[in-house]
Amino acid sequence: MKLRLLYLEDNPDDASLLRLKLSKDWPDSEVAVVANEADFVRALKDRQFDLILADYRIPGLGGLAALQLARKSCPEIPFVFISGVMGEDVAVEALKQGAADYVLKDRLARLVPAIERALAEAEERARRRQAEEHVRRIQTELEQTNRDLLRKNDEIQNFYHTLSHELKTPLTSAREFISIMIDGLAGPLNSRQLEYLGIARQSCDQLRVCINDLLDATRLETGKLAISLKPAPLSALIRRVVTAVTSTATEKKIALTSEVQPDLSEIPLDENRMTQVITNLLNNAIKFTPPGGKIVVKAGDAPDRPELVQVSVSDTGCGIAKEEQSRIFDRLYQVKTGDATSEHGVGLGLYLCRELVQLHGGQIQVESKPGQGSTFSFVLPKSEHLLRANLLLVDDDPQMREVLHELLERHGYNVQTAAGGREALEWMRQKTPDLVLLDLAMPDLDGPGTLKEIKENWGGVPVIVYTGYAESELVKQALVYSPFTLLAKPCPPAELLETLHRVQRAGDTTTWKRNHFGLMKPRLKRPRRSDVRTRKSVKLN
Amino acid sequence: MKRILVVDDDSRIASALAIRLEAAGYEVLSAVNGLEGLDLVLNQKPDLIILDIWMPVGIGFSVAQRLRGLGLKNIPIIFMTASKLKGLKQVAKELGAAGFFEKPYEPEELLRAVSDALATKAVKNSNLSLNGLKSPTATPELQHEQNTHHRG
Numbered sequence: 201m202k203l204r205l206l207y208l209e210d211n212p213d214d215a216s217l218l219r220l221k222l223s224k225d226w227p228d229s230e231v232a233v234v235a236n237e238a239d240f241v242r243a244l245k246d247r248q249f250d251l252i253l254a255d256y257r258i259p260g261l262g263g264l265a266a267l268q269l270a271r272k273s274c275p276e277i278p279f280v281f282i283s284g285v286m287g288e289d290v291a292v293e294a295l296k297q298g299a300a301d302y303v304l305k306d307r308l309a310r311l312v313p314a315i316e317r318a319l320a321e322a323e324e325r326a327r328r329r330q331a332e333e334h335v336r337r338i339q340t341e342l343e344q345t346n347r348d349l350l351r352k353n354d355e356i357q358n359f360y361h362t363l364s365h366e367l368k369t370p371l372t373s374a375r376e377f378i379s380i381m382i383d384g385l386a387g388p389l390n391s392r393q394l395e396y397l398g399i400a401r402q403s404c405d406q407l408r409v410c411i412n413d414l415l416d417a418t419r420l421e422t423g424k425l426a427i428s429l430k431p432a433p434l435s436a437l438i439r440r441v442v443t444a445v446t447s448t449a450t451e452k453k454i455a456l457t458s459e460v461q462p463d464l465s466e467i468p469l470d471e472n473r474m475t476q477v478i479t480n481l482l483n484n485a486i487k488f489t490p491p492g493g494k495i496v497v498k499a500g501d502a503p504d505r506p507e508l509v510q511v512s513v514s515d516t517g518c519g520i521a522k523e524e525q526s527r528i529f530d531r532l533y534q535v536k537t538g539d540a541t542s543e544h545g546v547g548l549g550l551y552l553c554r555e556l557v558q559l560h561g562g563q564i565q566v567e568s569k570p571g572q573g574s575t576f577s578f579v580l581p582k583s584e585h586l587l588r589a590n591l592l593l594v595d596d597d598p599q600m601r602e603v604l605h606e607l608l609e610r611h612g613y614n615v616q617t618a619a620g621g622r623e624a625l626e627w628m629r630q631k632t633p634d635l636v637l638l639d640l641a642m643p644d645l646d647g648p649g650t651l652k653e654i655k656e657n658w659g660g661v662p663v664i665v666y667t668g669y670a671e672s673e674l675v676k677q678a679l680v681y682s683p684f685t686l687l688a689k690p691c692p693p694a695e696l697l698e699t700l701h702r703v704q705r706a707g708d709t710t711t712w713k714r715n716h717f718g719l720m721k722p723r724l725k726r727p728r729r730s731d732v733r734t735r736k737s738v739k740l741n
Numbered sequence: 742m743k744r745i746l747v748v749d750d751d752s753r754i755a756s757a758l759a760i761r762l763e764a765a766g767y768e769v770l771s772a773v774n775g776l777e778g779l780d781l782v783l784n785q786k787p788d789l790i791i792l793d794i795w796m797p798v799g800i801g802f803s804v805a806q807r808l809r810g811l812g813l814k815n816i817p818i819i820f821m822t823a824s825k826l827k828g829l830k831q832v833a834k835e836l837g838a839a840g841f842f843e844k845p846y847e848p849e850e851l852l853r854a855v856s857d858a859l860a861t862k863a864v865k866n867s868n869l870s871l872n873g874l875k876s877p878t879a880t881p882e883l884q885h886e887q888n889t890h891h892r893g
Binding site: 370372 | 760764826
């Protein structure tokens with residue numbers, strides 16, 4: 201390797217001596233000697249060298265001043281002092297300020313090894329810088345992708361809103377003109393005409409439910425379906441729904457009864473959404489139960505789980521085959537009845553039921569025996585406290601901890617704080633949280649170390665790493681333990697909350713896959729092992 | 742006979758509403774966009790407005806806002822929309838809507854909302870004229886109307 205040296209030296213004899221020494225030990229080297237500040241500065245600008253040698257005593261320019269000049273204009277190039285006399289304290293100060301090494305003029309044998317070592321370290325630094333650059337680029341890309349996805353989300357959302365608006369407008373006039381005829385505003389009708397128009401109007405209503413379900417499904421997919429839970433009486437809600445569908449059941453000669461536990465207290469509900477769930481289950485039951493059948497709605501304390509309320513809808517319908525039971529709540533899944541004439545939905549109803557029940561913090565299931573009937577039941581927590589997600593906040597900065605703690609508690613999280621990695625793991629062992637918000641730069645066990653432990657022992661718990669660019673070295677280390685979600689610090693509260701919600705719903709973003717709308721969620725490339733090097737401590741001797 | 746203005750860019754819905762409302766004994770005016778609607782409000786003084794929210798020219802909310810700005814606060818407005826966008830109902834409420842209907846609407850419910858709004862308005866107006874007796878100046882509402890003539 202050809203070595204190009206810049207040598208700051210005012211004594212021509214010393215310069216010649218060094219040139220001679222180097223030409224012997226390192227034949228392929230080139231030494232440019234400068235003797236004063238002006239020439240030194242000019243040479244620094246040109247950057248045509250791999251290493252700087254400098255005499256510590258240059259008249260008019262102290263050794264440390266020369267070092268500072270060099271650090272400022274080309275910090276990546278190693279700087280080695282060479283001096284006749286250099287005290288220990290001066291040498292230490294020089295190294296502190298960034299000199300790579302120092303060599304005494306009467307011990308020039310050390311020169312070549314010192315140069316070799318300085319060059320090797322510089323190379324290592326350059327590699328590390330490259331790796332950091334790489335991490336920073338990934339981080340920027342990730343942020344950009346996230347922004348793009350959010351925009352895409354909005355576009356999808358807007359598209360479905362427009363679509364639903366455009367579908368409902370003609371539906372409205374169709375339904376209203378049918379109603380006008382049924383109500384006799386266009387002249388008298390015979391009974392057959394009335395019956396047919398009644399069927400047409402029912403079809404309009406079915407179409408409306410379909411369009412609304414489609415819109416809700418899109419909202420769910422794009423994370424925009426928010427429910428607001430307020431304590432409300434479930435029993436009254438069930439009564440209302442049962443009353444609303446009774447006429448449909450009676451028309452089909454189905455006996456619809458309800459058994460609601462009388463002392464059922466108010467529980468956190470989004471009344472509109474819960475109405476939608478129970479209506480949907482009842483309409484399904486009516487649809488699949490033959491005339492003369494029975495449907496029973498029950499609500500009360502869940503068996504063996506006093507903290508939960510259980511609601512069930514049982515019918516004496518055709519039932520659901522075992523292999524279909526596990527898939528019946530899937531999006532767009534349609535039960536194969538083998539009956540060509542029976543009505544099919546788009547396969548969104550039960551999917552929405554499951555999602556809405558889950559948004560209430562509950563769970564839904566089905567039990568069925570083909571030919572005998574089905575029971576759909578779901579449980580809901582009685583107290584909102586049970587609903588709040590448990591979040592472990594790990595940050596060594598007490599102020600940051602306090603601010604975030606307050607913000608997150610206010611937005612519906614049960615927050616447990618930890619001031620460091622070890623404390624965090626201690627809490628994890630006591631109670632597994634629903635998600636972890638993890639700072640990277642911490643004393644005791646740092647972020648990457650904590651992340652490693654979490655991923656190894658609690659792999660399913662999503663982790664959001666929030667970090668500043670200054671910590672890109674740590675991010676690089678943490679990337680080995682991906683997937684996790686990366687959040688740049690400082691981050692506006694709205695973005696933090698949105699990220700938390702998204703992660704809560706979808707898990708760690710780095711494992712996102714193609715979703716139902718063909719939208720690619722980002723898959724974060726793991727850095728190659730060779731890119732990830734542990735920090736090498738630079739010795740000061 | 743009470744006069745109702747229907748503003749909807751879908752002429753089929755507008756005419757269905759007209760048939761429905763006329764059968765219930767109201768006089769019906771219709772407009773196909775917000776601007777035309779505003780014009781009719783100022784010239785024909787309807788007793789109630791049924792206003793679609795999303796229209797190409799002058800969305801329902803801006804029409805309502807303009808009417809409030811013109812001091813025509815006492816004409817009840819019933820909003821209608823085929824959109825399920827979140828927050829529309831809240832905005833309607835803040836604009837003092839007398840009703841909010843999602844399309845497709847239930848005709849009986851709409852007719853009930855119309856007659857309720859007209860009845861409430863009648864009660865309010867009688868209170869207003871009582872106040873008017875106490876004070877020699879014109880009611881604020883009338884003052885505003887005069888201002889609009891100057892502006893026009």
